[in-house]
Amino acid sequence: MNLLSCSSNHCPLSSKVLASTSPPSKILKSSVRVRNLGWGERRDNMRNNRRVSKVVAYYGLKSPPYRLDALEPYMSQRTLEVHWGAHHRGYVEALNKQLAKNDILYGCTMDELIRVTYNNGNPLPEFNNAAQVWNHDFFWESMQPGGGEMPTLGILQQIEKDFASFANFKEKFIEAALTSFGSGWVWLVLKREKKCLAIVKTSNAVNPLVWNDIPIISLDLWEHAYYLDYKNDRAKYVNTFMNHLVSWNAAAARMARAQAFVNLGEPKIPVA
Amino acid sequence: MALRTLVTRKTLRTLPLGFRGLQTFSLPDLPYDYGALEPAISGDIMQIHHQKHHQAYITNYNKALEQLDGAIAKGDASTVVKLQSAIKFNGGGHVNHSIFWKNLAPIREGGGEPPKGSLGWAIDNHFGFIDALIQKMNAEGAALQGSGWVWLGVDKELKRLVVETTANQVNSVVSPINGPLIQVLLLNVEPVLLLEDIGFQNLTAQCGVCFTLEYIGDPLVTKGPSLVPLLGIDVWEHAYYLQYKNVRPDYLKNIWKVINWKYASEVFEKECP
Numbered sequence: 001m002n003l004l005s006c007s008s009n010h011c012p013l014s015s016k017v018l019a020s021t022s023p024p025s026k027i028l029k030s031s032v033r034v035r036n037l038g039w040g041e042r043r044d045n046m047r048n049n050r051r052v053s054k055v056v057a058y059y060g061l062k063s064p065p066y067r068l069d070a071l072e073p074y075m076s077q078r079t080l081e082v083h084w085g086a087h088h089r090g091y092v093e094a095l096n097k098q099l100a101k102n103d104i105l106y107g108c109t110m111d112e113l114i115r116v117t118y119n120n121g122n123p124l125p126e127f128n129n130a131a132q133v134w135n136h137d138f139f140w141e142s143m144q145p146g147g148g149e150m151p152t153l154g155i156l157q158q159i160e161k162d163f164a165s166f167a168n169f170k171e172k173f174i175e176a177a178l179t180s181f182g183s184g185w186v187w188l189v190l191k192r193e194k195k196c197l198a199i200v201k202t203s204n205a206v207n208p209l210v211w212n213d214i215p216i217i218s219l220d221l222w223e224h225a226y227y228l229d230y231k232n233d234r235a236k237y238v239n240t241f242m243n244h245l246v247s248w249n250a251a252a253a254r255m256a257r258a259q260a261f262v263n264l265g266e267p268k269i270p271v272a
Numbered sequence: 273m274a275l276r277t278l279v280t281r282k283t284l285r286t287l288p289l290g291f292r293g294l295q296t297f298s299l300p301d302l303p304y305d306y307g308a309l310e311p312a313i314s315g316d317i318m319q320i321h322h323q324k325h326h327q328a329y330i331t332n333y334n335k336a337l338e339q340l341d342g343a344i345a346k347g348d349a350s351t352v353v354k355l356q357s358a359i360k361f362n363g364g365g366h367v368n369h370s371i372f373w374k375n376l377a378p379i380r381e382g383g384g385e386p387p388k389g390s391l392g393w394a395i396d397n398h399f400g401f402i403d404a405l406i407q408k409m410n411a412e413g414a415a416l417q418g419s420g421w422v423w424l425g426v427d428k429e430l431k432r433l434v435v436e437t438t439a440n441q442v443n444s445v446v447s448p449i450n451g452p453l454i455q456v457l458l459l460n461v462e463p464v465l466l467l468e469d470i471g472f473q474n475l476t477a478q479c480g481v482c483f484t485l486e487y488i489g490d491p492l493v494t495k496g497p498s499l500v501p502l503l504g505i506d507v508w509e510h511a512y513y514l515q516y517k518n519v520r521p522d523y524l525k526n527i528w529k530v531i532n533w534k535y536a537s538e539v540f541e542k543e544c545p
Binding site for chain 2: 090223
């Protein structure tokens with residue numbers, strides 16, 4: 001994964017700073033002096049600008065796109081309250097606290113932050129919190145009240161192309177979820193290089209963004225995601241997710257966006 | 273070799289599955305009621321933890337062992353290798369939880385009473401005082417990402433106490449072990465446990481695979497072959513979620529009220545007389 005592909009103008013890490021093999025903190029500290037002091041200036045130069053208020057808000061907690069009781073009875077309100085209100089919020093607050101100490105990471109978008117802190121497999125301490133914030137945002141949006149059922153149109157076609165049939169995909173997805181050890185996630189991703197859909201298992205906070213793939217659907221397999229509702233019965237949780245919770249609308253939207261980045265083939269335009 | 277002396281002390285059970293005498297494992301009983309550890313750990317959690325989670329590890333472990341037995345008999349090397357992660361995960365889960373039940377005791381049976389004797393002395397020597405050890409273990413347990421265990425162990429060779437975690441990691445801890453993992457497991461788990469549960473006598477001679485160690489429910493021995501567990505605290509979410517939700521530090525603070533130091537002392541005295 002090439003860190004140099006981060007191309008934002010604001011993320012200081014998109015320069016060649018991290019290309020060296022020295023420990024990150026050393027490099028980052030020395031690079032502060034040479035980079036162009038742009039909008040970070042007011043925060044960095046405490047000596048000069050004490051009267052200016054310091055910007056301290058970094059990331060906020062995004063609400064799920066539905067009320068906390070909207071996924072009953074498949075995912076209880078209590079679970080949402082604790083999972084979103086305590087776990088997800090905890091990750092956001094922990095991340096903000098870490099970012100307050102580390103100016104160099106300021107100015108990155110969430111995606112960039114995840115890629116950069118993953119550090120090619122040797123994650124920085126911010127990675128866990130950043131990735132989990134993103135993962136949970138993505139997860140809430142991967143579900144909807146009245147979800148489940150079948151996808152339609154484009155995403156169904158792509159699933160049938162890559163998995164032979166929707167039933168096969170569903171089986172493989174559930175199997176991946178049940179053979180996943182410990183805490184982690186299962187994803188349906190669009191692989192950029194292979195230009196196909198695939199099912200990917202990750203552990204803890206890792207997500208497919210670090211491999212530059214495009215996630216379409218995710219399922220949280222940390223025990224906190226299902227313990228209050230299903231105790232140890234992970235199979236029931238996974239099946240309920242596939243039958244009643246997964247949002248194929250969200251998947252279709254993500255797929256449509258993904259096609260702007262990945263060429264899935266020429267559309268069949270009828271010749272006049 | 274230590275393994276063979278342990279084996280000869282116990283005769284093989286009757287009615288083996290297959291000619292190798294594969295023995296299946298069964299759920300050990302708790303030496304106390306499910307509700308006996310309240311209010312530190314609720315009866316609900318103990319019941320589900322024991323009857324569902326630990327049982328699931330055992331069931332899957334037995335299944336994997338049977339498959340392994342079959343694969344070895346057929347000489348199917350690739351299946352043997354493929355089964356290793358299931359064996360390590362489920363076997364490790366079984367080993368760890370068996371130790372865990374012994375690590376806990378109701379308050380009226382001495383749970384929470386600080387250790388006396390050589391272990392108490394060793395703790396004072398190494399950590400200053402017992403609260404420092406508890407704080408260290410709690411800090412490591414709280415900081416552990418995902419699922420795992422925090423251990424107090426003793427390094428048999430160096431005669432030293434260690435605090436370790438075995439957990440999910442983004443990078444796996446790579447450490448090849450020459451010879452079967454099973455062999456290593458058996459050598460480093462308390463002999464009493466071994467004799468009841470031994471089922472690998474003849475399999476060890478056949479296995480000869482080196483493989484990398486990873487993640488989660490790993491027994492302490494995966495952090496070092498001479499480490500012997502004295503105390504382990506399960507920090508998988510299933511161990512505390514129903515009662516403490518996401519507040520793992522509270523669980524870690526309260527579990528010390530029911531920790532069975534007597535058992536830890538016994539193991540310590542056996543390893544470091």
